[in-house]
Amino acid sequence: MASAKKSPPPTPSPFWCRWQAARGLEGSHLTIPDADLGGKWAIITGGNNGIGREAAIRFASCGANIILGCREPPPHEKHPDVTASDCKAAAEAAGHNSSTIKWWHCDMCDLASVEAFARRWLATGHALDILANNAGMGRTASGKLTITTDGFEIVHQVNFLSHVLLTMTLLPSLARAEDPRVVCSTSCMHYLGRFLPRTDANRTAKPTSYSNNKLYFQTWLTELQSRLSANPNLEHISVQGVHPGFVNTGIWTAVKSAEERREGGKGPLGDAVYNFFVSWFGIDAQQGSLAIVRAATAKEYATEKRGGEGGGRYFNRIWPAVPMPQTLDPGCRQEMWDFVGEELGLKDKGLLEMLDAL
Numbered sequence: 522m523a524s525a526k527k528s529p530p531p532t533p534s535p536f537w538c539r540w541q542a543a544r545g546l547e548g549s550h551l552t553i554p555d556a557d558l559g560g561k562w563a564i565i566t567g568g569n570n571g572i573g574r575e576a577a578i579r580f581a582s583c584g585a586n587i588i589l590g591c592r593e594p595p596p597h598e599k600h601p602d603v604t605a606s607d608c609k610a611a612a613e614a615a616g617h618n619s620s621t622i623k624w625w626h627c628d629m630c631d632l633a634s635v636e637a638f639a640r641r642w643l644a645t646g647h648a649l650d651i652l653a654n655n656a657g658m659g660r661t662a663s664g665k666l667t668i669t670t671d672g673f674e675i676v677h678q679v680n681f682l683s684h685v686l687l688t689m690t691l692l693p694s695l696a697r698a699e700d701p702r703v704v705c706s707t708s709c710m711h712y713l714g715r716f717l718p719r720t721d722a723n724r725t726a727k728p729t730s731y732s733n734n735k736l737y738f739q740t741w742l743t744e745l746q747s748r749l750s751a752n753p754n755l756e757h758i759s760v761q762g763v764h765p766g767f768v769n770t771g772i773w774t775a776v777k778s779a780e781e782r783r784e785g786g787k788g789p790l791g792d793a794v795y796n797f798f799v800s801w802f803g804i805d806a807q808q809g810s811l812a813i814v815r816a817a818t819a820k821e822y823a824t825e826k827r828g829g830e831g832g833g834r835y836f837n838r839i840w841p842a843v844p845m846p847q848t849l850d851p852g853c854r855q856e857m858w859d860f861v862g863e864e865l866g867l868k869d870k871g872l873l874e875m876l877d878a879l
């Protein structure tokens with residue numbers, strides 16, 4: 522039988538090569554080694570799409586059991602069922618046939634849903650090895666201040682507050698893991714943030730809300746790490762903030778309300794501008810996910826107690842970087858800690874007791 526002759530791949534033109542190099546893609550294409558995650562458990566918020574989805578697939582191929590924390594998404598977004606079966610396929614392709622991979626409902630716009638998700642996890646009795654606090658949104662299409670049913674500005678709640686609540690509720694489960702990692706998707710946009718939690722957090726619609734909340738998140742996680750490190754029962758938990766890179770995902774498209782989607786029409790002009798730039802200059806979601814995967818698996822991200830270089834840091838993709846000074850300033854960190862504790866009523870919920878108990 523005559524076999525089809527395969528033509529060689531076309532040689533890229535010198536112009537194309539130079540253009541790729543100028544975009545930084547050649548120099549920034551990363552590969553990282555696989556870790557053995559057999560028997561480990563990982564939770565990833567926003568795991569159905571974008572960077573979180575790619576991180577989940579990689580964790581699955583390394584043998585992890587995974588719970589994707591997702592909302593029932595709007596129709597135009599990838600459904601968590603699809604990502605869960607993609608993860609299962611990746612696991613099986615790598616010989617991990619008995620991994621547990623599921624998605625559970627967790628709407629970051631709704632604190633009750635986040636609490637229910639966390640309680641459901643605690644009820645399993647499993648130790649939690651990896652918590653990827655990844656879900657996020659950019660801005661709303663209307664540009665108007667959107668307040669959730671819990672009374673918070675929507676970006677503040679989805680990107681930051683809900684992850685604080687989730688992490689604090691899951692601490693007992695993280696504490697039981699051997700080398701637990703909490704990886705928070707912050708952003709280089711935190712460099713554009715203004716540190717005004719008490720006056721601004723629930724009053725700004727866009728676009729500063731995104732950068733401000735990434736700054737708040739990086740500040741809060743730094744303070745959390747220092748409190749964990751001071752407690753012999755919790756000092757092995759590593760918390761890191763990672764910027765995944767400039768990644769071509771859905772985050773650049775403004776979120777429309779249900780009414781706006783029904784009405785149809787184009788999104789705001791900003792969408793076209795962002796999407797043009799990210800499609801030319803951005804890296805893909807798989808490359809973006811490596812920041813999370815690396816922080817969750819590589820030895821150097823562990824606490825000193827576990828032989829690593831310590832937590833509470835900020836990484837530009839996989840490289841340690843110096844974050845905004847507020848994140849390191851004891852006064853700002855205390856202010857952030859107190860503010861978010863009050864907003865979420867963490868003391869009344871009993872979620873500070875574990876940290877306080879020495």
Ligand SMILES: NC(=O)c1ccc[n+]([C@@H]2O[C@H](COP(=O)([O-])OP(=O)(O)OC[C@H]3O[C@@H](n4cnc5c(N)ncnc54)[C@H](OP(=O)(O)O)[C@@H]3O)[C@@H](O)[C@H]2O)c1
Pocket residue numbers: 566567568569570571572573590591592593594595598599627628629630655656657658679680706707708709764765766767768769770771772773
């Ligand atoms: N892309 C970048 O260049 C970049 C740069 C720096 C930092 N980051 C951060 O990386 C993280 C992941 O973003 P991405 O780029 O992968 O964007 P993405 O593709 O838009 O993914 C965002 C994820 O968050 C989920 N999400 C949004 N609102 C939610 C809600 N109310 N409840 C539950 N899940 C919700 C989305 O679920 P649905 O499918 O249901 O909407 C989706 O799974 C974000 O925290 C983002 O701020 C991204």
